[in-house]
Amino acid sequence: MDKRIRQGVFVLFMALLVLPAVQFKFNLVKMRPLGGTYVYEERPSFTKKEWLKGEYQEKYARYINDHIGFREFFLRSFNQFCFSVFSIPRAQQIIVGKNSTLFELNYIRDYTGTSFRGKEVINEQVAKLRFLQDTMNQQGVKLILYFAPGKASFFPECIPQRYLDSMQAMSNYRYYAQTCREAGLRCFDMNAWFVSQKNKSPYPLYHRGGIHWSSYGWTLALDSLCRFMGQQQGTPLPQMEITEVQLSDTARDTDNDIEKALNLLCGLPHDQYAYPLIKINEGENVRKPSVLIVADSYWWNVFSSGNTLHVFDGCDFWYYNTEVYYDDGRPMVAADQLNILSEVQKKDFVIILSTEANLFNFGWGFIEKLYDQYHQGWSALASEFSEEEIRGQVEYIRNDPEWMSLIEEKAKANLVPVDTQIRNDALYILSQRRKE
Amino acid sequence: MVFSSSIFLLYFLPVFLLVYYLADNKYKNYVALAASLAFFVWGAPLFIFVVLGSVLMNWFLGRMMEKQQDAGKKNLMLAGLIVNILLLIVFQYTGFIKENLNFLAGSAIVGDIPWMKYLVPLGFSFITFHQISYLVDVRRETASPFRRLSDYALFILYFPQLINGPINRVAEMAPQLADRSANDHIDNRLAGFIRFVIGLSKKVLIANVLGAEVDRIFAMPEAQLDTPLAWIAILAYAFQIYFDFSGYSDMAIGLGKMTGFILPENFNSPYTATSMTDFWRRWHMSLSSWLRDYLFMPLSVKMRNAGITGVVISVMITFLICGMWHQPGWTFIVWGAWHGLWLALDQLFLLKVLKKSGRIVATLFTFLITTVGWVFFRAEDFQQAGLFLRRMFSFVYNGVADTGLRADFWTVFALAAVFSVVSAFKPGRKLEMMVFEKRMKLIQLIIMSCIIIILFILCMGSISSSGFIPFIYNRF
Structure with missing residues (x-):
């Protein structure tokens, strides 16, 4: 009996070694796939040269390592051990906060101000934005700056103390929000709104295991945006109505996206997930605007929900100003293949949406590129008129004190000399006259 | 292939163990040898030819020594030692020697040797020490030479001890290679x-x-x-x-x-x-006993007339070589010298001081x-x-x-x-x-x-x- 048990234990030990290869070959047990974004090593093709140098063996060992049977179980067990014993998350840039609230480091860095770009940089960008807003206004395109909520601002009490110790006086979000308001820019500050609603909302606006707004949160955010856009265009957009809220213990979409990337064996404690069902009332007297939105991953939930099809007349999603997705099913194109100016001029609204974590690179180059294009546009416009015509219009403006005071304000906001501002306005007037 | 890799743990090892356990006793050594060769070829596909040549030479020298008288045995052993050390220098220390020559000359007088990058000297320091101890033990008649080449090859190349030891002695391993049924139980x-x-x-x-x-x-x-x-x-x-x-x-x-x-x-x-003397009785014991038996003892016997000075010189030489053996590089030589210094101080007075402390x-x-x-x-x-x-x-x-x-x-x-x-x-x-x-x-x-x-x-x-x-x- 004793010997039998000992032999049985040894067979068990051997099974530990053998079963992963059997699982890899026959996939006997269906494993829950790993979360997060990663790249698997491809099976290398054999070449004698690589074999002799040992490179083939290295690649093959990496390939085996990435594809062993039960890898998901081994990895989740180890991650769970690190997380439960040491509170160490085994995913890039993830921070475990109080009450198992998960953050991405960039959010905390923005909240604490350690990624602050500096006032000068932001002032310069805000001036450009002011210039863009005014110029685009003249063309009937409305620019909206959308500050999406940020998890660090929403759960500051859960940020680990070691990060709060390095809290700075100013952060990108605080300075952008303040400066944009002062500059008279069209801002939509969802971050502040989320914070104000944190304890009032019947359902969580953020989940502890997610880095994005909850499904309930983004539904409210989209509704608010539609109302705001309706005010701006003077005609309401189709109205969104929440007909029902389904409660669930299972997260969907991005509600626990960081938790998924942790690849743990056991789920983290969480509030009930709330999933609103939406009805869109496309009544009379509504107007669907065409929209171009330059945004980070916060817009994905909204975009992939399909709701933009019902409230907008086309929504082009410029993801990090790198890839452009269309809600009408057209294939994705690279942003740099498009003419930014003509794309903007086709739209009713251009929205630049960023969460706090991405404000250190606000606009991802879109603002600067569009600004440069408009400036080139002024130069091109100037060539259409004689210097005499332009000078005449400039003199006309100079002789109007009221106009001049407006020009001085604009020049200050756009961070350009008064002369340049006068000249730009003169060109605009001339071009408008010609159109008429 | 390192032991702590998926490919070893989940492919090589289970396949080897299954075949090994299923094989009849008389074939187990062949299974182990085949696995060891596969292990070596995976890590150093071309260097296997150097190693096999060296294994064949040492086995042959051992067989020849058996038939020789004392002087003949000694000459064969010395010839074997010289070839083994030369091979070690060529394959392990060429890069180090080249770097130092170029440094002394102030320019790159010695260029890259193209074929060297294909010859990974996998576990060659250990292989060389194994082979040297084999020749010396056969010469000293503390062990009999292996009759079968396959047994000798397994003694040298057995994959568990191939890369990082422990360094075995013929006297311990030869009986096990012949019959280990007493140890082979659940x-x-x-x-x-x-x-x-x-x-x-x-x-x-x-x-x-x-x-x-x-x-x-x-x-x-x-x-x-x-x-x-x-x-x-x-x-x-x-x-x-x-x-x-x-x-x-x-x-x-x-x-x-x-x-x-x-x-x-x-x-x-x-x-x-x-003490440092005690440390080397506890650290990498198979290496330290090898150094003691095959380097320090012969050196100190040669210098026995020099008294404590002879002992100190023997210790220093032994540990300079020990440092160099670990890896080619001056920092390793200094590490060896550091240990040699404290071991020498142990011999002079430190052991007594530490005992009192x-x-x-x-x-x-x-x-x-x-x-x-x-x-x-x-x-x-x-x-x-x-x-x-x-x-x-x-x-x-x-x-x-x-x-x-x-x-x-x-x-x-x-x-x-x-x-x-x-x-x-x-x-x-x-x-x-x-x-x-x-x-x-x-x-x-x-x-x-x-x-x-x-x-x-x-x-x-x-x-x-x-x-x-x-x-x-x-x-x-």
């Missing part, structure tokens, strides 16, 4: 697997965790490195190298046991040593000396070694509260410190005996099996997660 297989997984855990769950932080600190710019951090790094390295190396030895000994071989022990709580003081002192020595072993070059030593003893404190060292590092560091010394005490020794040596009671075996399975899963998790730290999203 208790040894169980004990072997348990020891293997414990070794794997020492390497993966302790040494690798410490190593990651040691690498980070050693790569820090000078301004960031202060005295506490330098000490933390070098202490962590002391534990890293111990758990890495002793973990490897445990894996080799465990694999040996699973296949009926009893390989020599290699470590015995070296950080509880009370009491066990605790002697142990702490020896640990300090060993740890300082590790700076040369770990540093890339003298510049880095100098910086580290300056930081360790200049008492600079940057006052940075956050050293970036995480909770797992500190826990593993503390565990490593405890495990390094625990077996020097009675309860620890008892536990070690129970796990490694005695036949466990059934209940002990079941508890231990659960622990081993958990450790194996954690090790596999850590190994398979190397390079797997996912991002939530790709962000261009």
